[in-house]
Structures are given as structure tokens and as C-alpha cells.
Amino acid sequence: MTLDDILSLSKRKGFVFQSSEIYGGLNGCWDFGPLGIELLRNIKDAWWKAMTYRPDIVGLDASILMHPRVWEASGHVQQFSDPMIDNKTSKARYRADNLIEERILALRNKKKTAEADAIEARLAAVQTNEDYYNIITEFAIPDPVSGTTEWTEVRNFNLMFKTFMGPVEDSGNAVYLRPETAQGIFVNFKNVMDSARMKPPFGIAQIGKSFRNEINTKNFLFRTREFEQMEMQFFIPPGTEGEWFEYWRQQRWDWFLSLGINPENLRRKPHDKLAHYAAAAEDIEFLYPFGWGEVEGIHSRTDFDLGRHQEFSGKKLEYVDTVSRERYTPYVIETAVGATRTFMAVLCDAYAEEHVQNDDGTSEVRNVLRLHPSLAPVTAAIFPLVNKDGLPEAAMKIYTELQRSFRVDYDTSGAIGRRYRRQDEVGTPFCITVDGDTTADGTVTLRDRDTMQQERVQADAIEEIIRRRIKR
Numbered sequence: 001m002t003l004d005d006i007l008s009l010s011k012r013k014g015f016v017f018q019s020s021e022i023y024g025g026l027n028g029c030w031d032f033g034p035l036g037i038e039l040l041r042n043i044k045d046a047w048w049k050a051m052t053y054r055p056d057i058v059g060l061d062a063s064i065l066m067h068p069r070v071w072e073a074s075g076h077v078q079q080f081s082d083p084m085i086d087n088k089t090s091k092a093r094y095r096a097d098n099l100i101e102e103r104i105l106a107l108r109n110k111k112k113t114a115e116a117d118a119i120e121a122r123l124a125a126v127q128t129n130e131d132y133y134n135i136i137t138e139f140a141i142p143d144p145v146s147g148t149t150e151w152t153e154v155r156n157f158n159l160m161f162k163t164f165m166g167p168v169e170d171s172g173n174a175v176y177l178r179p180e181t182a183q184g185i186f187v188n189f190k191n192v193m194d195s196a197r198m199k200p201p202f203g204i205a206q207i208g209k210s211f212r213n214e215i216n217t218k219n220f221l222f223r224t225r226e227f228e229q230m231e232m233q234f235f236i237p238p239g240t241e242g243e244w245f246e247y248w249r250q251q252r253w254d255w256f257l258s259l260g261i262n263p264e265n266l267r268r269k270p271h272d273k274l275a276h277y278a279a280a281a282e283d284i285e286f287l288y289p290f291g292w293g294e295v296e297g298i299h300s301r302t303d304f305d306l307g308r309h310q311e312f313s314g315k316k317l318e319y320v321d322t323v324s325r326e327r328y329t330p331y332v333i334e335t336a337v338g339a340t341r342t343f344m345a346v347l348c349d350a351y352a353e354e355h356v357q358n359d360d361g362t363s364e365v366r367n368v369l370r371l372h373p374s375l376a377p378v379t380a381a382i383f384p385l386v387n388k389d390g391l392p393e394a395a396m397k398i399y400t401e402l403q404r405s406f407r408v409d410y411d412t413s414g415a416i417g418r419r420y421r422r423q424d425e426v427g428t429p430f431c432i433t434v435d436g437d438t439t440a441d442g443t444v445t446l447r448d449r450d451t452m453q454q455e456r457v458q459a460d461a462i463e464e465i466i467r468r469r470i471k472r
């Protein structure tokens with residue numbers, strides 16, 4: 001499976017389209033089509049249920065635009081930048097670290113292990129932009145576009161999108177599109193704790209759009225300029241961060257397994273370099289068609305975030321115990337996952353092309369999305385075998401009944417085999433065929449996407465059967 005297979009399926013079947021495609025597209029932005037939006041919603045729903053249907057976590061939906069001081073306190077104005085380098089011939093612009101990483105990969109593919117190892121060792125020890133520059137020039141890393149090795153120096157490029165609030169465009173009115181959802185949670189810490197009567201350990205969860213002016217966008221939904229995040233900050237008494245970090249790294253790992261993702265496509269990656277405030281950090285990575293890439297980060301962040309907001313806002317962000325009068329600034333364990341990056345992981349994981357034997361002995365390729373039934377955009381499809389003899393009416397009755405609980409499709413066109421294939425390709429787990437016997441004895445054929453087995457069941461038992469089988 002290649003990235004092109006995923007892109008082509010996405011467009012052909014209406015999962016994802018390029019943003020503003022008729023105008024040539026807008027780099028790093030994508031639109032979710034009729035099936036894509038269902039899959040994305042199901043993923044967000046699975047996360048929301050796992051994270052907030054429990055006594056110690058509550059939800060929040062903070063605004064995208066926030067007071068500009070928030071981003072000074074969080075460190076984003078100062079530090080949320082990537083090292084950028086331009087090739088003098090092609091004028092192509094790269095993230096210096098990515099350029100080096102891709103060179104290492106290319107060298108490994110060419111079996112030039114010694115040089116790849118040497119560059120990798122240097123990359124691990126990078127401290128400054130000059131270090132990046134030195135690696136690129138000393139190892140004569142070529143521009144993938146022009147092949148030349150004439151480079152500008154490495155500069156910092158801030159990833160936040162800036163805009164202006166109100167009618168006057170001057171620097172005093174500058175605001176940013178949030179580059180992460182987490183800060184909306186930190187600034188509301190007291191509001192939520194007091195109004196929801198929470199007490200550490202407790203968490204606040206949020207799903208929402210974030211924006212980063214990434215230097216290079218590529219690999220489809222993996223690195224985009226507008227994307228959706230699902231973040232949870234868990235506020236805890238200082239001294240308990242070790243156990244809570246362990247707890248959350250396990251919970252989050254298990255969540256990916258609960259989505260039906262093949263564990264061989266997942267791995268844990270502890271951070272080699274920790275941010276100065278971090279006590280521990282680990283990524284969960286997925287094996288995308290282009291290689292391993294982060295899908296979620298679990299971070300033990302001490303009291304850095306609340307501490308900084310106390311300092312910048314002058315407001316106390318502490319928990320005070322009503323009985324013991326003990327007061328402290330809670331520590332934080334953060335779980336931060338991309339909804340759209342998870343979407344891509346789920347799609348890649350489910351994608352399969354397989355050879356199947358037909359009844360007449362011939363074989364053909366079956367494209368099938370092996371999505372977990374609870375994530376599939378369409379849960380069941382109903383087919384009347386023929387468009388006469390009262391079958392469409394009987395099928396429509398089942399359709400109307402089931403659509404009260406599930407997203408269902410109704411398809412009357414083509415041979416049943418072709419209708420099955422269409423549903424397989426978009427991951428519909430159940431197909432229900434209504435035939436002559438249905439009108440006589442109330443039974444239908446229920447066909448399973450993965451095993452392709454068919455069974456005869458009572459039409460009025462179907463809702464319960466589906467409900468049981470889609471449980472995670």
C-alpha cells in the first residue's frame with residue numbers, strides 16, 4: 001500500500017478532497033467529504049467517550065482566538081519555531097532537521113550506512129541552528145529539487161498564524177490562530193475546577209482545530225497547516241507524576257488497540273531530548289506508508305504551564321484543600337493526539353487489497369477497508385435483490401428502522417456481488433439483502449465484510465445483532 005493508494009481512495013470515494021481544488025488547491029489544507037466526515041466523527045466520538053465518560057475528566061470547548069499574552073506565557077511567541085533553510089538555486093525552503101533526516105533515510109536506502117550513522121550522531125547532538133547548518137554543509141547534503149548544495153544560513157521560523165483583531169491592522173491588535181488546544185485548557189483551569197467541583201487528580205479534555213504554518217506540508221493528512229487535535233490535561237498533586245504518567249501511557253496505547261489498529265503498526269518512542277520543564281515524554285508512533293511517525297504525545301509537564309500563566313496573568317492557579325488548607329499548583333500529565341493524523345492512521349491500517357475466489361473458479365482483487373465496525377462511516381447497507389415483487393418496500397422498511405440508530409445506505413443498482421464490493425471498499429461491515437423469502441418468512445441475508453460469510457437472520461433481530469457486533 002502506498003500513499004497514492006490512500007489518496008486515490010480518499011478522493012474517489014469521498015473521504016478527503018484537496019481544499020479549494022477547483023482553484024488548484026491550497027497547500028496543507030484538506031476537506032473531509034461525506035464518508036470522511038463520518039469516519040472522523042466516529043474517531044472523535046471514540047476519544048471523547050474514552051476520555052470523558054468517567055468521573056474524573058470533564059470537557060471544554062475554548063475559542064480558537066485567545067489573548068495574545070497567552071502565547072507569551074506558553075513560550076510560543078519566543079520558541080514555537082522550526083529551523084528553516086533555503087536552497088539558493090531552487091529557492092526551495094526546508095525544515096533543516098527534516099532535510100537532514102531525509103538524507104539519512106536516502107543514504108540508508110542506498111546502503112551507505114557509515115555516512116548515515118555519522119550524520120545521525122551529529123543530528124542527535126544538535127544545540128543551535130549553526131549545528132544544523134554545519135551538518136548540511138559538511139556532509140554536502142543536496143537539495144532534493146535541484147541537487148545543488150548552496151544553502152542559506154539556518155533561521156528560525158515561527159509557526160503561528162498571525163492575524164489582526166478589529167478593523168485596524170497594527171501590531172497592537174495582533175492575535176494568533178491557536179497552534180494547540182492545550183492553552184485553552186490551562187487558562188480555564190480554575191473556572192472548570194470551581195464550577196464542576198473537581199479536585200486533583202482530575203482532567204479537562206478538548207477537541208478542536210489548531211493551526212501551524214508548517215514550513216513543508218506533505219504526506220497527506222500527516223502534516224497539515226490546519227488540523228484537529230484531541231488533548232487532555234490531567235491535573236495532579238505534585239509527587240504523583242510518575243504513577244500518572246505510567247497510567248496515561250498505558251491508557252492511550254490501549255485506546256489505539258481498541259480502535260482495532262494492528263499492534264504491529266504501533267510503537268512507543270520515548271523522547272531522547274526532554275523540554276527543560278518536562279519530567280518525561282513518550283510518543284506513540286504509527287507505521288505510515290512513508291515510515292514511522294508520531295500520532296500522539298504523552299507528556300509529564302510539571303507545573304510549568306500553570307506556573308507560567310500565574311506569572312503572566314497575576315492570577316492564582318492553585319488548588320486549595322478546604323479541610324487541610326493545603327495549597328499547591330498542580331502538576332500536569334498531557335495526552336495530545338491529532339484527530340486528523342489518527343484518521344490517516346486508521347485509514348492506512350484498514351486498507352487491504354486481497355485476491356478472492358469467485359464461485360465460478362475465477363479470482364479477482366477485492367479492495368476492502370477493514371475498519372473497526374464502530375468507526376465505519378456506513379454501518380450497514382440494505383439491498384433489495386430485485387426492484388419488484390414488494391422487495392424495495394420491504395428493504396426500505398428495514399432501512400427506515402435501522403437509520404434511527406445507525407448510518408445506513410440503500411443501494412438498488414447492479415448485481416449483488418458488485419454492491420458488496422462497493423461497500424467493502426468503503427469499509428461497511430454489514431450488508432443486508434432482502435429477497436423473495438423476506439416477504440414470506442421475515443428473514444434476510446446478513447453478510448459480513450471480513451469473512452464474506454452470509455447468514456440467514458430475522459429482519460427484526462438485525463438491530464440487536466449489529467449493536468452487539470459494533471461494540472468496542
Ligand code: ATP
Nearest residue numbers: 212222223224227229294295296297336337338341
Ligand atoms: P511533529 O513533531 O510531528 O510536528 P509535535 O510534536 O509538534 O508534532 P504536538 O505539538 O505534540 O506535535 O501535537 C500533538 C499532536 O498533534 C501530534 O501528535 C499530531 O498528532 C498532531 N499534530 C501536530 N502537528 C500537526 C500537523 N501539522 N498536522 C497534523 N497533525 C498535527
